[in-house]
Amino acid sequence: MNIIACVKQVPDTEAQIKVKADGSGIDEGGIKWVMNPYDEFGVEEALKLKEKLGGDVTIVSIGPARAMETIRTALAMGAEKGVHIDDPALNAADAYATAAALAAAIKGLPYDIIFCGQRAIDDDSAQVGAILAELLGVPQVTFVTKLEIDGTKVKAVRPIEGAQLVIETSLPCVITATKGLNEPRYASLPGIMKAKKKPVDAKNAAALGVSADAKSKVAKMVPPPARPPGKILCADDTPEGKAAELAKLLREEAKVI
Amino acid sequence: MAKGVWIVAELRDGAFRKVTFELASTARKLADQLGEEACAVVCGSGVAGIAGELGKYGIDKVYVADNAAFEPYTTDAHAAAVAKVVKDNDASILLVAASFQGKDLAPRLVGKLATGMASDCTDVKIADGKLLAVRPMYAGKCFGEIVVSATPQIAALRPNVFPIVESAKAGAVETFDPGLGDLKTKVLEVQKEESGKIDVSEANIIVSGGRGMKGPENFAILEELAAVLGAAVGASRAAVDAGWRAQSDQVGQTGKVVSPNLYIACGISGAIQHLAGMSSSKYIVAVNKDPEAPIFQKADYGLVDDLFKVVPALTQECKKLLG
Ligand SMILES: Cc1cc2nc3c(=O)[nH]c(=O)nc-3n(C[C@H](O)[C@H](O)[C@H](O)COP(=O)(O)OP(=O)(O)OC[C@H]3O[C@@H](n4cnc5c(N)ncnc54)[C@H](O)[C@@H]3O)c2cc1C
Numbered sequence A: 001m002n003i004i005a006c007v008k009q010v011p012d013t014e015a016q017i018k019v020k021a022d023g024s025g026i027d028e029g030g031i032k033w034v035m036n037p038y039d040e041f042g043v044e045e046a047l048k049l050k051e052k053l054g055g056d057v058t059i060v061s062i063g064p065a066r067a068m069e070t071i072r073t074a075l076a077m078g079a080e081k082g083v084h085i086d087d088p089a090l091n092a093a094d095a096y097a098t099a100a101a102l103a104a105a106i107k108g109l110p111y112d113i114i115f116c117g118q119r120a121i122d123d124d125s126a127q128v129g130a131i132l133a134e135l136l137g138v139p140q141v142t143f144v145t146k147l148e149i150d151g152t153k154v155k156a157v158r159p160i161e162g163a164q165l166v167i168e169t170s171l172p173c174v175i176t177a178t179k180g181l182n183e184p185r186y187a188s189l190p191g192i193m194k195a196k197k198k199p200v201d202a203k204n205a206a207a208l209g210v211s212a213d214a215k216s217k218v219a220k221m222v223p224p225p226a227r228p229p230g231k232i233l234c235a236d237d238t239p240e241g242k243a244a245e246l247a248k249l250l251r252e253e254a255k256v257i
Numbered sequence B: 001m002a003k004g005v006w007i008v009a010e011l012r013d014g015a016f017r018k019v020t021f022e023l024a025s026t027a028r029k030l031a032d033q034l035g036e037e038a039c040a041v042v043c044g045s046g047v048a049g050i051a052g053e054l055g056k057y058g059i060d061k062v063y064v065a066d067n068a069a070f071e072p073y074t075t076d077a078h079a080a081a082v083a084k085v086v087k088d089n090d091a092s093i094l095l096v097a098a099s100f101q102g103k104d105l106a107p108r109l110v111g112k113l114a115t116g117m118a119s120d121c122t123d124v125k126i127a128d129g130k131l132l133a134v135r136p137m138y139a140g141k142c143f144g145e146i147v148v149s150a151t152p153q154i155a156a157l158r159p160n161v162f163p164i165v166e167s168a169k170a171g172a173v174e175t176f177d178p179g180l181g182d183l184k185t186k187v188l189e190v191q192k193e194e195s196g197k198i199d200v201s202e203a204n205i206i207v208s209g210g211r212g213m214k215g216p217e218n219f220a221i222l223e224e225l226a227a228v229l230g231a232a233v234g235a236s237r238a239a240v241d242a243g244w245r246a247q248s249d250q251v252g253q254t255g256k257v258v259s260p261n262l263y264i265a266c267g268i269s270g271a272i273q274h275l276a277g278m279s280s281s282k283y284i285v286a287v288n289k290d291p292e293a294p295i296f297q298k299a300d301y302g303l304v305d306d307l308f309k310v311v312p313a314l315t316q317e318c319k320k321l322l323g
Helices: A037-053 A067-077 A093-107 A128-136 A189-195 A237-254 B018-034 B052-058 B075-088 B100-113 B216-229 B237-239 B272-277 B309-322
Strands: A003-008 A010-011 A033-037 A055-064 A080-087 A113-117 A141-144 A146-150 A153-160 A163-170 A172-175 A198-203 A216-222 B005-008 B036-045 B059-067 B093-097 B117-121 B125-128 B130-137 B142-148 B153-157 B174-175 B186-192 B204-209 B232-235 B263-268 B285-288 B301-304
Touching: A003 A037, A003 A067, A003 A128, A003 B142, A003 B309, A033 A037, A033 A067, A037 A067, A037 A113, A037 A146, A037 A172, A055 A067, A055 A093, A055 B130, A055 B153, A067 A080, A067 A189, A067 A198, A080 A093, A093 A113, A093 A128, A093 B100, A113 A128, A128 A172, A128 B100, A141 B100, A153 B309, A198 B309, A216 B130, A237 B285, A237 B301, A237 B309, B005 B018, B005 B075, B005 B100, B018 B036, B018 B052, B018 B093, B018 B125, B036 B052, B036 B075, B036 B285, B052 B174, B059 B075, B075 B100, B093 B100, B100 B117, B100 B153, B117 B125, B117 B130, B117 B142, B130 B237, B142 B153, B204 B216, B216 B232, B216 B263, B232 B237, B263 B272, B285 B309
Parallel strands: A003 A055, A003 A113, A055 A080, A080 A198, A113 A172, A141 A172, B005 B036, B005 B093, B036 B059, B059 B174, B093 B153, B117 B153, B204 B232, B204 B263, B263 B285, B285 B301
Antiparallel strands: A010 A033, A141 A153, A146 A153, A153 A163, A163 B186, A216 B142, B125 B130, B130 B142
């Protein structure tokens, strides 16, 4: 099995996000960077598949020099090798250009299955996996919570509102991972030592023959709209009094019940 | 030149889903600002009879493809059909639901049509003749204004956020041949959740519980309140990871993003990853015994007390008011 897992380095979920004064982006100062949590599910599933069926796992990532830490983390978890696409033009690319660069890198590799996270938690765009599948001309199953491979047959479970679908498709395909699929492992100390010696190929847009032309752009970033301060309820100071006050406010003031 | 504001109608079991009317109403508004038509693509099985309904929400023209391959939804069949009809008609703007289906379909269309899109939008408007979409980024820690330069300009709209507006228009219905090729995915089975259960992503009211619930059995008090309010029961990751609630109930960054009218958080501290999933709720109520819990900074109404005393009392009060 030739398995690919795409990973992105993103700000830690706890990071405070400050928008630059001119609205051109976020202030990256003081941010702790981590592997996108959904990509962790993808890497874990890739490793489990390799352990079951044999083969190897290649990590592909687009990002500046610091993204190498995330590639090394995935290698320390157990992947064999990496491809690091580092190009200032692509580092700020939109979903289409990102997927096009990933597609170009992956086309040069043997692959049976490709894992992505269902979305990256920075731009939250949830597009790259599906665009990548389209550009490679392979089927996709998104938001996967369970996966079985039998020969070239793929059976995947994905949630929809109020139900789960059991979907059948065939290899090669793109799977986007979501919570529930597995419990990502931690990199072990020997894993971290070994990861330092694993090969990582460097690529840029020219080498991949792709353009970074964006089809969409973030014209401006703004802080979230402020919420008016809330009311703390204290009628009579008894639980019953507060509950009665709340029910009344929900009915008469907010008009939501 | 590309023209017209289009929507992809979303159906389930032969009926339009509520979000379809939200899309239609929004398309009408944008089309009026541009002085153009609002059109809908309906891909379903045996749907010719209901297609005209979209006129009631402002759609001028409904393009219908009727084929058994459309139900249940698969990426291949829908992406092929929608891409064909919007391309043939040179649509300018295409609105899709940011539902599980839309989040699967829309980016595939982005790939097929070599365009761009704004995902999971909470506002859309026309500025300088183009679509300007507003959406939360970084889990709602900031908002981005997105401009798509290619056509169609695609935007996925977060369900429950955009108002449904009835209109006096009568939609004309036209059929089209979806030209379905080789379909590579197939739905083997639809496993429905227990009947009567409301999904958190569709609910107008959510009563959610966290680690403060102390155990799975105590969720019964939330179920009782939810039954009185016609609400869904949600959960924090702590409650899901403890095995108290199903993964499908989890609200937050690694769970579902919800936008109900009312979100009642019981025994939930309000970690940043939880807020990521529910901060676009219209009204937020927090019930927590710790007055310092961060959830109170987001709450419209805060109740500092023991949830095991407050929630049953609230259920009784709501029964009185609504009964
Ligand atoms: C990558 C990542 C992704 C994550 N994704 C999510 C996500 O999608 N959703 C999510 O929810 N979390 C998520 N988390 C976890 C998040 O950081 C918090 O750990 C979690 O939200 C805490 O859940 P909680 O509020 O139920 O529990 P706690 O933080 O333990 O809070 C429990 C609260 O209950 C209150 N309480 C206790 N007893 C009572 C009582 N009798 N009456 C009233 N109040 C009481 C306490 O005062 C406390 O505030 C994620 C974390 C990471 C790192």
